[in-house]
Amino acid sequence: MIAWVMYDxxxxxxxxxxxxxxxxxxxxxxxxxxxLGTLTAHEKDTLELQIEEEIDEDxxxxxxxxxxxxxxxxxxxxxxAFDKKLVTDEVRExxx
Amino acid sequence: xxLHINTYGSYLHVKEKMFEIRVPQDGKMKxxxxxxxxxxxIIMATGTALSTDAVKLAIMHNVDIVFVEQxxxxxxxxWHSKLGSTTKIRKEQLAASMNEVGxxxxxxxxxxxxxxxxNFLKDLKKHRSQHHTFIDEKVERLQNxxxxxxxxxxxxxxxxxxTLRGLEGTAGRLxxxxxxxxxxxxxRFNGRSNRPAQDAFNAFLNYAxxxxxxxxxxxxxxxxxxxxxxFLHRDDYNQLSFVYDFIEPYRIHAESVVFRLFSxxxxxxxxxxxxxxxxxxxxxxxxxxxxxFNKYVEEDTIRYRGRNQTRSNxxxxxxxxxxxxxxxxxxxxxx
Numbered sequence: 001m002i003a004w005v006m007y008d009x010x011x012x013x014x015x016x017x018x019x020x021x022x023x024x025x026x027x028x029x030x031x032x033x034x035x036l037g038t039l040t041a042h043e044k045d046t047l048e049l050q051i052e053e054e055i056d057e058d059x060x061x062x063x064x065x066x067x068x069x070x071x072x073x074x075x076x077x078x079x080x081a082f083d084k085k086l087v088t089d090e091v092r093e094x095x096x
Numbered sequence: 097x098x099l100h101i102n103t104y105g106s107y108l109h110v111k112e113k114m115f116e117i118r119v120p121q122d123g124k125m126k127x128x129x130x131x132x133x134x135x136x137x138i139i140m141a142t143g144t145a146l147s148t149d150a151v152k153l154a155i156m157h158n159v160d161i162v163f164v165e166q167x168x169x170x171x172x173x174x175w176h177s178k179l180g181s182t183t184k185i186r187k188e189q190l191a192a193s194m195n196e197v198g199x200x201x202x203x204x205x206x207x208x209x210x211x212x213x214x215n216f217l218k219d220l221k222k223h224r225s226q227h228h229t230f231i232d233e234k235v236e237r238l239q240n241x242x243x244x245x246x247x248x249x250x251x252x253x254x255x256x257x258x259t260l261r262g263l264e265g266t267a268g269r270l271x272x273x274x275x276x277x278x279x280x281x282x283x284r285f286n287g288r289s290n291r292p293a294q295d296a297f298n299a300f301l302n303y304a305x306x307x308x309x310x311x312x313x314x315x316x317x318x319x320x321x322x323x324x325x326x327f328l329h330r331d332d333y334n335q336l337s338f339v340y341d342f343i344e345p346y347r348i349h350a351e352s353v354v355f356r357l358f359s360x361x362x363x364x365x366x367x368x369x370x371x372x373x374x375x376x377x378x379x380x381x382x383x384x385x386x387x388x389f390n391k392y393v394e395e396d397t398i399r400y401r402g403r404n405q406t407r408s409n410x411x412x413x414x415x416x417x418x419x420x421x422x423x424x425x426x427x428x429x430x431x
Contacts, residue, residue: 096100096106
């Protein structure tokens with residue numbers, strides 16, 4: 001599935017940690033506190049549990065939104081846009 | 097996805113359990129992070145560096161690291177040292193390399209290769225009515241060579257090896273002559289050449305074969321076969337190499353991709369560099385070829401054994417079928 005992860009976390013340390021977890025899960029950073037990418041159901045559950053351990057549930061909020069490919073195609077992007085092919089795992093090769 | 101690291105001075109290491117690639121840019125090292133499980137293969141050209149922790153992370157995630165030299169030939173790979181499957185397959189493979197089972201298969205693969213070549217020519221004929229007689233003549237000669245191969249008989253590969261190589265070589269010459277003839281004038285080439293390629297077409301083809309070679313090696317290991325126990329071919333170091341035997345029917349993938357890039361006029365002078373005695377593919381050329389090749393092999397599907405498959409999956413299935421036939425010889429003749 002394609003998943004959006006967005007968060008609002010008060011403390012620096014857990015915020016940095018959550019960002020790291022998202023990157024390790026293979027998500028791409030589209031904004032400071034917004035990540036997007038393709039996850040399997042299993043990977044989504046893992047990420048959910050990992051994030052739960054880091055944050056303070058009384059003050060912080062984290063959203064994990066699944067989205068269908070169809071909806072992603074209809075998404076409107078204005079300004080600095082992310083690479084749709086990259087987040088849907090359609091990019092097969094990267095060159096450095 | 098595949099990671100191609102070509103930039104001179106790049107460094108691949110591990111940061112926070114992810115691969116970090118540092119690429120020199122404007123005098124600084126620009127870092128890029130990638131999650132380990134998103135990567136399938138890392139292809140590193142000469143002039144790049146790698147840390148042992150990156151090797152460890154790759155092994156843990158079943159990522160293979162392939163080292164390639166300038167023209168795309170793989171020179172080595174890092175892969176966990178476990179066998180893909182049971183040792184019994186390797187024992188039987190060794191036995192087959194010295195008995196009539198090997199003869200049967202090597203004939204099958206090479207006849208398959210020739211079939212692919214002549215089918216490709218027939219396919220090209222459809223849109224080139226002005227070249228009908230020329231193509232028909234080549235196709236007929238390839239068909240005759242195939243009949244000669246069919247007729248070869250022996251109890252060990254070594255008995256028919258020389259004749260087989262001769263017939264295969266003649267077929268190759270005819271085939272590449274035809275491909276060259278069917279290209280636009282500025283792209284034509286004079287037979288196969290490598291180290292270095294004498295023309296842009298060969299530069300592309302060598303790199304594509306290199307990619308295919310790496311892919312076949314991986315496929316064979318996964319199927320539990322030994323890439324070094326060959327039936328017919330010897331590689332540069334005078335070892336028998338099975339990769340060169342098994343690759344034959346699949347060379348057509350590389351040839352179709354390269355030919356289509358040229359016939360669609362996608363290739364221009366910006367894709368190759370002129371080097372001493374020949375041509376070499378540059379960064380831009382590699383990107384064009386690698387993207388087209390991966391799309392053809394890993395993305396586009398063909399109808400295969402009743403299902404829609406990528407060519408890559410079909411290849412893996414063939415390797416498993418072959419490996420299984422070694423340990424469970426078919427009751428009735430399937431070949």
